[in-house]
Amino acid sequence: xxxxxxxxxxxxxxxxxxxFEKSSPGKAAWKLPPLDVPEVxxxxxxxxxxxxxxxxxxxxxxxxxIRHFTRLSxxxxxxxxxxxxxxxxxxxxxxxxxxxVSRLDxxxxxxxxxxxxxxxxxxxxxxxxxxCLIEITGMDSITLQPAAGAHGELTGLLLVRAYxxxxxxxxxxxxxxxxxxxxxPATAATAGYAVENLKSNAQGMVDVAALEAQMDPxxxxxxLTNPNTLGIFEQEIxxxxxxxxxxxxxxxxxxxxxxxxxxxxxxxxxxxxxxxxNLHKTFSxxxxxxxxxxxxxxxxxxxxxxxxxxxxxxxxxxxxGFEYQRPQxxxxxxxxxxxxxxxxxxxxxILANGPDGLRQTTExxxxxxxxxxxxxxRAYDLxxxxxxxxxxxxxxxxxxxxxxxxxxxxxxxxxxGFHPYTTAFPLIVPGxxxxxxxxxxxxxxxxxxxxxxxxxxxxxxxxPQLVLTAPHATRVSRLDETAAARRPVLRWKPEN
Amino acid sequence: MRYLPKSPSDREAMLQAIxxxxxxxxxxxxxxEYRLNRDLKIPRQMAESEILEWFRDRSRENGDGYASFLGxxxxxxxxxxxxxxxxxxxxxxxxxxxxxxxxxxxxxxxIFEFQTMVCELTGMEVANASMYDGSTATTxxxxxxxxxxxxxxxxxxxxVHPEYREVLETYGHHQxxxxxxxxxxxxxxxxxxxxxxxxxxQTACVLIQSPNFFGTIEDVAAIAEIAxxxxxxxxxxxxxxxxxxxxxxxxxxxxxxxxxxxxxxxxGYGGPYCGVIATREQxxxxxxxxxxxxxTDRNGKRGFVLTLATREQHIRREKxxxxxxxxxxLVALMANIFxxxxxxxxxxxxxxxxxxxxxxxxxxxxxxxxxxFAGAPRFNEFVLQTSEEPRAINGRIxxxxxxGGLPLEKFYPELGNASLWCCTEMVTRSAIDTAxxxxxxxxxxxxxxxxxxxxxxxxxxxxx
Numbered sequence: 001x002x003x004x005x006x007x008x009x010x011x012x013x014x015x016x017x018x019x020f021e022k023s024s025p026g027k028a029a030w031k032l033p034p035l036d037v038p039e040v041x042x043x044x045x046x047x048x049x050x051x052x053x054x055x056x057x058x059x060x061x062x063x064x065x066i067r068h069f070t071r072l073s074x075x076x077x078x079x080x081x082x083x084x085x086x087x088x089x090x091x092x093x094x095x096x097x098x099x100x101v102s103r104l105d106x107x108x109x110x111x112x113x114x115x116x117x118x119x120x121x122x123x124x125x126x127x128x129x130x131x132c133l134i135e136i137t138g139m140d141s142i143t144l145q146p147a148a149g150a151h152g153e154l155t156g157l158l159l160v161r162a163y164x165x166x167x168x169x170x171x172x173x174x175x176x177x178x179x180x181x182x183x184x185p186a187t188a189a190t191a192g193y194a195v196e197n198l199k200s201n202a203q204g205m206v207d208v209a210a211l212e213a214q215m216d217p218x219x220x221x222x223x224l225t226n227p228n229t230l231g232i233f234e235q236e237i238x239x240x241x242x243x244x245x246x247x248x249x250x251x252x253x254x255x256x257x258x259x260x261x262x263x264x265x266x267x268x269x270x271x272x273x274x275x276x277x278n279l280h281k282t283f284s285x286x287x288x289x290x291x292x293x294x295x296x297x298x299x300x301x302x303x304x305x306x307x308x309x310x311x312x313x314x315x316x317x318x319x320x321g322f323e324y325q326r327p328q329x330x331x332x333x334x335x336x337x338x339x340x341x342x343x344x345x346x347x348x349x350i351l352a353n354g355p356d357g358l359r360q361t362t363e364x365x366x367x368x369x370x371x372x373x374x375x376x377x378r379a380y381d382l383x384x385x386x387x388x389x390x391x392x393x394x395x396x397x398x399x400x401x402x403x404x405x406x407x408x409x410x411x412x413x414x415x416x417g418f419h420p421y422t423t424a425f426p427l428i429v430p431g432x433x434x435x436x437x438x439x440x441x442x443x444x445x446x447x448x449x450x451x452x453x454x455x456x457x458x459x460x461x462x463x464p465q466l467v468l469t470a471p472h473a474t475r476v477s478r479l480d481e482t483a484a485a486r487r488p489v490l491r492w493k494p495e496n
Numbered sequence: 497m498r499y500l501p502k503s504p505s506d507r508e509a510m511l512q513a514i515x516x517x518x519x520x521x522x523x524x525x526x527x528x529e530y531r532l533n534r535d536l537k538i539p540r541q542m543a544e545s546e547i548l549e550w551f552r553d554r555s556r557e558n559g560d561g562y563a564s565f566l567g568x569x570x571x572x573x574x575x576x577x578x579x580x581x582x583x584x585x586x587x588x589x590x591x592x593x594x595x596x597x598x599x600x601x602x603x604x605x606x607i608f609e610f611q612t613m614v615c616e617l618t619g620m621e622v623a624n625a626s627m628y629d630g631s632t633a634t635t636x637x638x639x640x641x642x643x644x645x646x647x648x649x650x651x652x653x654x655x656v657h658p659e660y661r662e663v664l665e666t667y668g669h670h671q672x673x674x675x676x677x678x679x680x681x682x683x684x685x686x687x688x689x690x691x692x693x694x695x696x697x698q699t700a701c702v703l704i705q706s707p708n709f710f711g712t713i714e715d716v717a718a719i720a721e722i723a724x725x726x727x728x729x730x731x732x733x734x735x736x737x738x739x740x741x742x743x744x745x746x747x748x749x750x751x752x753x754x755x756x757x758x759x760x761x762x763x764g765y766g767g768p769y770c771g772v773i774a775t776r777e778q779x780x781x782x783x784x785x786x787x788x789x790x791x792t793d794r795n796g797k798r799g800f801v802l803t804l805a806t807r808e809q810h811i812r813r814e815k816x817x818x819x820x821x822x823x824x825x826l827v828a829l830m831a832n833i834f835x836x837x838x839x840x841x842x843x844x845x846x847x848x849x850x851x852x853x854x855x856x857x858x859x860x861x862x863x864x865x866x867x868x869f870a871g872a873p874r875f876n877e878f879v880l881q882t883s884e885e886p887r888a889i890n891g892r893i894x895x896x897x898x899x900g901g902l903p904l905e906k907f908y909p910e911l912g913n914a915s916l917w918c919c920t921e922m923v924t925r926s927a928i929d930t931a932x933x934x935x936x937x938x939x940x941x942x943x944x945x946x947x948x949x950x951x952x953x954x955x956x957x958x959x960x
Binding site for chain 2: 016018019020023028029030032035036037038039040042045046047048049050051052054055056057058059060062065066068069070071072073074075076077078079080081084086089091093094095097099100101102103104105106107108109110111112113114115117118119120121122124125131132135136147148149150151153154158161181182183185186187188189190191192195232233235237238262263264265266269270278280286287288289290291292293294308309324330331332333334335336337338339340341342344348350351352353354355356357358359360361363364366367368370371374375386387389410411414419420425439440441442443445471474475476477478479480481483484485488489490491492
């Protein structure tokens with residue numbers, strides 16, 4: 001390695017096979033209490049429906065399971081280890097008090113169908129979180145039912161469809177900027193809409209003139225991420241909203257980047273009609289290796305009648321309950337009420353912050369992104385000079401001259417002890433490096449990141465091969481993804 | 497704010513480095529008229545001790561410490577303590593989706609093991625990394641059948657979880673899905689004659705649940721034969737994963753949508769849970785959600801990666817198999833650890849305890865009230881028909897700190913005073929006896945009341 005890494009040191013970690021390779025008959029990690037009712041004979045009760053064998057399910061002891069998963073865990077990078085600057089993913093600190101309160105017996109063990117009389121605590125959590133999120137977004141009403149961001153998008157577009165239908169025509173298409181997250185077009189298709197691409201202008205924002213030209217009575221809504229995936233606030237947002245509204249279209253906001261706005265500006269105040277939030281981004285619930293998420297959808301008053309059933313209500317006697325009789329509702333998007341465990345965590349985060357903490361959080365997130373931009377703007381190409389909010393997007397243009405692309409730079413960053421940024425997205429920037437530090441990084445951590453990125457830029461000039469073959473410090477080198485897709489091996493099978 | 501790692505002088509130095517006079521400069525792109533120039537109206541910043549206290553109060557309001565006979569898609573099973581010990585490791589808890597395989601091998605290998613065990617338990621050839629839950633997995637299974645067959649119809653058993661059916665209706669409504677519902681027989685299973693009538697050359701798939709919403713095990717082989725005869729697929733939802741320990745999986749199915757909450761996932765008032773889709777190898781490219789595959793690195797060492805991503809939204813955009821992105825990785829890890837703990841022998845023993853408790857409850861409750869669908873095999877749920885309205889009976893059972901079965905009038909009004917009872921290994925004999933006692937009293941008093949009424953009706957005639 002040509003540069004010394006201050007951030008990380010290599011150390012020994014344990015090898016570990018697949019759990020099936022440790023299994024042998026007679027080992028067990030379980031013990032059931034004695035049965036307090038008469039034993040039964042499954043063959044008599046089930047007849048031909050009885051299962052005879054569980055095949056190659058493992059048989060291992062408890063200590064082996066502990067070591068197995070602990071060893072596996074040490075092969076992961078995580079927020080708890082350091083900066084995780086994945087753009088548009090908002091990898092912030094996941095407070096531990098959230099985990100503690102979500103495991104309190106009365107909340108963790110509550111059955112979704114238990115009587116409302118003994119569910120008032122859970123319902124109050126839902127009510128308090130709903131009220132907070134409505135205030136934060138400046139909207140009028142909310143559903144917490146969607147299980148993740150993309151699920152929220154779908155719910156939002158179903159609301160748009162129901163609203164447009166109630167005005168006589170569901171309309172045909174959704175406008176989506178070329179900088180949008182891939183879930184947006186996929187969601188529009190799932191909601192039965194055609195997708196029409198909207199070009200960005202030279203500043204990386206929605207081309208308002210193009211929008212004006214494209215807007216017609218077939219457009220049901222525009223799906224806009226704000227700040228967009230370049231980390232740029234849509235400065236002409238009011239014009240965008242006006243153009244849509246003047247022709248009966250709605251403004252949908254993808255709230256993936258809400259971490260740039262909380263406590264500073266409210267989407268409901270700048271013309272948004274419907275939006276989703278990602279509790280696993282902005283509100284600190286853990287990403288857990290890819291879920292669970294939670295994607296509440298907040299709406300303006302005119303969309304409220306269409307919200308998924310059931311809807312939380314305060315009853316005449318002051319207790320909380322669910323209302324199921326909602327004739328205009330789009331229906332259910334998920335069984336039960338949503339990812340309640342994430343509601344508990346998100347509310348704990350909001351309570352830990354209060355209004356001042358949330359505002360400071362947003363300010364720090366934006367400060368961090370601008371600090372990185374300032375320090376890396378010479379070493380890396382900055383395709384859009386428009387001011388940055390919570391994330392900054394560079395391109396690999398300068399490094400591509402040496403044949404080094406964004407993914408190679410990302411892999412080299414791993415050797416410096418960091419998780420890479422988001423690579424090759426947004427699509428409007430060829431070879432994008434999309435960096436979102438979040439508020440959770442100290443100045444020291446940011447300085448180490450800057451140092452690493454600059455060192456890599458130098459390596460590209462001095463020894464591009466070193467970068468092209470990275471990572472060098474991980475337990476596996478670059479993995480053959482092509483072979484994985486060509487001959488998929490998606491499960492373990494016993495040899496013989 | 498205690499989560500923020502900067503001192504005022506750090507902030508000052510950073511602003512200076514950027515060349516900004518104050519933080520407001522950085523928010524200048526937001527038009528002034530929209531900026532919020534006040535505090536958000538939310539509760540003030542709380543200390544950790546206050547947050548704990550607030551949620552402890554909510555936990556107490558939530559009826560902590562009740563025994564429960566509720567199931568219906570959410571099951572109370574014992575959760576071994578090492579599940580939370582392991583998933584609380586920050587390297588699992590605070591990692592993102594494993595896009596960077598070299599530093600995500602822990603998550604990737606564990607998902608590969610998860611996929612393997614789901615295949616083994618369901619009898620399918622491939623399984624994905626997870627879906628949001630059973631209801632959305634079921635819906636995605638139907639959409640998948642539609643893509644594979646190019647047909648628009650779905651024939652749904654009325655014995656599928658009512659909320660799963662509602663979710664399917666919500667999705668299907670805008671996708672030109674033609675749905676028909678087939679009733680159940682007096683045996684509590686899908687009516688094969690009605691099914692035969694409903695399936696046509698336009699049917700993409702038949703959707704059933706087994707054990708179904710009533711806890712009854714469907715005759716999967718017979719249903720598969722009818723579906724396949726018409727070129728339709730068979731999709732099977734399984735809401736109670738523990739049943740797979742002792743109930744033969746629906747091997748004749750083409751797609752299985754499994755809810756894995758029973759495998760070590762807290763009830764949590766309905767979520768987060770973990771769905772998964774399993775199917776045959778030939779359909780893998782039409783599958784939604786993430787998949788982990790085995791491969792090798794440059795030195796020939798075994799490793800794991802996310803694979804077949806060309807099905808997914810971040811590559812295919814509007815042509816993707818689904819819009820799903822974030823799924824339920826950490827919950828899948830809970831299920832994974834649970835399956836590893838119980839394994840080949842324990843899962844069967846656990847399932848047998850559920851069978852035994854349920855058989856005992858059926859026997860006790862059946863002494864006074866009517867247990868429906870007696871002819872068909874069942875796992876750990878059954879439907880009880882009482883003379884009195886179930887809510888009234890449950891109200892008295894609640895007095896014993898026991899939550900009775902789920903009243904079914906909302907979902908199945910045709911069943912009259914019916915409720916759905918579930919007995920997992922967590923239900924004690926004493927809770928069953930107590931509930932049976934209350935039910936017995938209810939039946940006796942109603943019958944006594946009827947006799948009295950009868951006697952009063954007779955009276956005038958008896959008088960001269």
